Amino acid sequence: MTDLLPGGVPRLVRLSDYVAHYAKTSPEREAIVFGQTRLDYARFDQLIDRCAAALQAAGVGAGDRVAMLTTPRPEFAIVLMAAQRIGAIWVGLNTRYRLPELRYILGDCRPSLLIAVGQTPEGRRFDEDLSAIASDADATPHIVTLGEPLPGVAVSFEQFLAEAGPGPHPAAASPDDPTVIVYTSGTTGRPKGALLAHRNLIYCYEQVSRSFAGKEHLREGLRVLCNLPPNHIGCISEMLGNALIRGGAIVFAERFDPAEAFDLIARERVTLFGGVPVMLEAMFADKAFAGADLSSVRMIGWGGAPAARDLVQRMMRTGAHLFTNYGLTEGGAVVSATPPDYDLDDLCDTVGRPDDSSDHRIVDDNGDVAGPDQSGEIWLRGPGVFLGYWNNPEATALAMTADGWLKTSDIALARTDGAWVLKGRKADMFKSGGFNVYPREIELALEEHPDVGYAAVIAMPDAQYFEVGAAFVVPKAGCAPEPAAIDAFLRERLANYKIPKTIHVRDGLPMLPIGKVDKQALRDELAGGQTA
Numbered sequence: 302m303t304d305l306l307p308g309g310v311p312r313l314v315r316l317s318d319y320v321a322h323y324a325k326t327s328p329e330r331e332a333i334v335f336g337q338t339r340l341d342y343a344r345f346d347q348l349i350d351r352c353a354a355a356l357q358a359a360g361v362g363a364g365d366r367v368a369m370l371t372t373p374r375p376e377f378a379i380v381l382m383a384a385q386r387i388g389a390i391w392v393g394l395n396t397r398y399r400l401p402e403l404r405y406i407l408g409d410c411r412p413s414l415l416i417a418v419g420q421t422p423e424g425r426r427f428d429e430d431l432s433a434i435a436s437d438a439d440a441t442p443h444i445v446t447l448g449e450p451l452p453g454v455a456v457s458f459e460q461f462l463a464e465a466g467p468g469p470h471p472a473a474a475s476p477d478d479p480t481v482i483v484y485t486s487g488t489t490g491r492p493k494g495a496l497l498a499h500r501n502l503i504y505c506y507e508q509v510s511r512s513f514a515g516k517e518h519l520r521e522g523l524r525v526l527c528n529l530p531p532n533h534i535g536c537i538s539e540m541l542g543n544a545l546i547r548g549g550a551i552v553f554a555e556r557f558d559p560a561e562a563f564d565l566i567a568r569e570r571v572t573l574f575g576g577v578p579v580m581l582e583a584m585f586a587d588k589a590f591a592g593a594d595l596s597s598v599r600m601i602g603w604g605g606a607p608a609a610r611d612l613v614q615r616m617m618r619t620g621a622h623l624f625t626n627y628g629l630t631e632g633g634a635v636v637s638a639t640p641p642d643y644d645l646d647d648l649c650d651t652v653g654r655p656d657d658s659s660d661h662r663i664v665d666d667n668g669d670v671a672g673p674d675q676s677g678e679i680w681l682r683g684p685g686v687f688l689g690y691w692n693n694p695e696a697t698a699l700a701m702t703a704d705g706w707l708k709t710s711d712i713a714l715a716r717t718d719g720a721w722v723l724k725g726r727k728a729d730m731f732k733s734g735g736f737n738v739y740p741r742e743i744e745l746a747l748e749e750h751p752d753v754g755y756a757a758v759i760a761m762p763d764a765q766y767f768e769v770g771a772a773f774v775v776p777k778a779g780c781a782p783e784p785a786a787i788d789a790f791l792r793e794r795l796a797n798y799k800i801p802k803t804i805h806v807r808d809g810l811p812m813l814p815i816g817k818v819d820k821q822a823l824r825d826e827l828a829g830g831q832t833a
Contacts, residue, residue, distance in 0.1 A: 306503070306546070307510035308517050314474045315499050316545050317382040320346050323548045332545075333375050334569055335553040340375065342548075352383035353469035355462050359443060361413045363388030363472045366482070368412035368442065369531065370394040370403070372421060372555040376447050376458060377531045378541060380416055385480055385499070388472030389413075392482045392494070393532025396421050397796035400430050402492070406484050407434065410494055410691060412442045416458065419448025422556045431455055476500035476684075482691050483534050483630045485737055492742070494691030495630045497534075504685040505538040505634040506546045508656050512624065512638035519572075519599045519622060519641060523549030526565060526574040528557045535576075535604065535735075538634040559587035567594035575602035577735020578612065579766050585615045595619050600641065604628060605735030606767040607723070610649045617645065627652035627723060631700065631707055633685020636661070637721050651720040652713075659683025660706075663715055673717055676724050679709040729820075731760035731768040736798045743770060743801065746794045750787060752780035757810055757818040758801060761827050770801035773810055773823055782806060 306312050313319055323330060324346035333340040340348070361367060367384045369391065371377045384391040392410050394403060396418065407415065415434070420426045428451060431444055435454045444455035480502070482494040513520060525544045529536035544551050552569045554561060557580055566574060575581070581603055584590065598621045608616075608625065616623055622641035625648060628634045639653035647653075655661045662670050663677040671677035686707045689697035701707055710727040729740045740758035747756035754777045763769040776782055784804040791800050811822035 306507055307514070308520065308547070310506075310510075310546055310548075312503075314476055314503075315385045315480070316502055316542055317349060317385040318474075319545045319548070320349060320382055327548060330548060331550045333378065333551055333553070335375050338375060345379070348379050349382040349386065350469055351462055351465055352379050353386045353471070354467065355465035356383055356389060356414065357387055357469055358464055358466045359414055359461070361387065361389050364390065364479075365414075366390045366392050366410045366412035368392040368394055368407060368410065368415045370396060370398075370415065370417035370427065371447065371531055372396055372418055373527050373529065373531055373536060373553045374418075374447070374555055375553060376416070377553075378551065381481075381537070381541075383469075385474070386471045387469055388474065388478065390479050390482055390496075392484070393530075393537070394484075395530050395532045395796060396425065397530075397798070399792075399794050399796070400433055401794050402796070403430060403434065404437065406492055406494075407442065409492070410482055414445065415442040416445045416447065416461075417455070419446050474499060476503070477688075479688055481537060483532065483537070485630055491745075493693055493696050496688040496691045497630070498688050500684050501633050501687060502538050502542045503546070504659075505628075506543050507658065508633070508635040508685070509539070509543055509626075509638060511656050511658070512626075512640050512653065514640070516622070516641050520547055520549075522572065523547045524552060524570060524572045524597070525549060526552050526554065526562065526569075526571045528554040528562065529576060533736075534628075534630040534634045539604075539628075557583075559584040560589040563587075563589045563593040563595075566598060570597040572597055573600045573602070574598065575600075575604075577605040578603050578608040579606075579734040581608065581616065582612050582765065585612060595621070600624065602626070604635075606732045607649065610645070613645060613648050623648055625652055627711075627713075627721060629709055629711070631687045632681045632709060633659075633687075636679075636681060636685065639720075647720065651716070651722050653721070654719045655721065659685055662706075663713060664708075671714070674714055676712055676714045678727055679711045679713050679721075681707045681709060729759075731770075733760075733763075733768050733770070733798050734766040736796075738768075738770060738799050740770065743772065743791070743795065743799055746791055747772060747774060747787065749794070750782065750790050752776050752782040753787070754778075755810075755818075757820060757823060759820050759823050759827070761802070761824075763802065766798075770799070771823075771827060772801035772804045773818075774804060774806050775808065775810055776806060 323342040328343035332342045332345040381391045445461045446455045450457040481497045484492040527540045602624045604626045624639045626638040628636045637653045637655040660682040665671045665677045712724040713721045743758045744756045757773045760768040811819040
């Protein structure tokens with residue numbers, strides 16, 4: 302292992318080490334932009350130390366979890382880096398989660414501390430949710446708000462920092478130490494916490510940087526627009542991590558709005574922006590695009606789903622270098638990436654080439670390595686692979702082979718030039734707007750409705766979100782729930798991207814001989830337009 306990462310960047314252990322490095326070498330370099338807030342690396346580093354000392358004063362130690370319910374904003378980066386410095390594990394919570402989802406994840410990871418925004422830009426307040434969490438008898442964390450304190454429930458972030466003692470007392474770190482839990486879901490319907498090590502976050506930078514070999518100048522003076530949810534690996538690793546390792550600046554935006562995004566890009570001279578294709582489609586279809594100043598932009602990237610050819614063509618007209626990638630939380634965020642000189646066909650049809658610094662193979666149904674142009678499941682082994690699922694050895698064992706291969710459940714074929722073409726997923730999981738959606742989680746929520754006997758959820762194609770859910774519900778005897786009422790019921794329990802686009806109430810569902818719902822028959826019905 303060399304002492305340098307691609308692009309001549311020093312190899313350090315933690316993302317927080319890079320902040321300290323640039324605080325010493327380039328203290329006045331801008332690191333964080335958020336509205337009127339501007340932090341250079343020196344001030345950013347100071348705030349991280351202060352927060353780390355406050356965490357320790359609150360009793361947080363190495364291995365303890367620090368949960369954060371937040372939008373993309375400076376406190377997200379400060380708390381994440383502070384947790385790293387003392388060896389704690391940071392856990393992100395999505396502000397779209399409803400109370401049952403929050404309770405489940407908090408009960409699973411059992412954090413010592415919960416730091417939460419008081420209100421989202423869209424107007425959702427968390428007073429009642431935080432009060433409910435504070436009243437839970439089991440494993441209630443200390444609560445801090447990024448806003449006004451809640452008497453008897455939570456102190457403000459300012460008060461929390463004011464109670465910091467001397468220090469902090471940093472913990473020694475190795476690349477394999479755990480640092481982040483990213484909650485995804487599984488086919489059992491309950492979220493699973495993917496435990497990531499420091500090396501996973503550094504590995505993402507290596508993968509992306511190698512894809513820019515020969516064009517590293519595009520990443521000089523990096524200024525990244527960050528408007529993804531902080532509990533998403535794309536926000537943590539691909540945006541924040543890549544910018545900090547490079548000594549770049551993060552321009553935070555608490556919400557995604559096309560006109561606001563274009564305004565920030567122009568005003569802050571953003572050099573890189575991206576997201577899932579549904580976000581980019583909204584931007585390049587918005588009327589603000591016609592007058593947008595994109596002269597500072599060098600790179601536009603996307604992941605999570607394929608981008609439509611028409612969208613790629615519109616983005617090409619900006620003159621920016623375009624790139625896409627394939628990755629997953631458990632595999633190190635970015636596994637393969639296109640170089641910034643791929644043509645239209647390759648950008649639309651492939652996800653680039655995997656990096657040779659880790660092991661990868663495409664395996665057929667017999668467990669053998671697939672031949673050229675044969676489809677199979679992607680298996681990964683190496684520094685990008687996660688540590689396992691938090692508190693869930695059974696799920697870890699299902700995902701990993703005995704000799705360390707991660708079975709991704711993603712199906713692809715390798716072209717003769719080495720580029721991967723994604724074909725689908727082995728599991729039921731589907732992507733909606735770049736988010737992983739797991740049918741069983743939605744089915745469990747549907748079956749909590751007092752009038753619902755059982756339910757099945759499948760994916761169907763969608764022009765805007767790539768895929769959306771379609772729910773089939775069988776009522777309990779004597780009940781006749783309306784789809785609108787079921788929709789309202791779900792919206793109190795699930796994030797909005799998990800809500801099925803259509804809900805079909807049926808007397809019964811097609812069944813397989815083994816007693817399971819025949820989901821292929823339901824897919825065939827949707828494909829044939831038979832959904833009555």
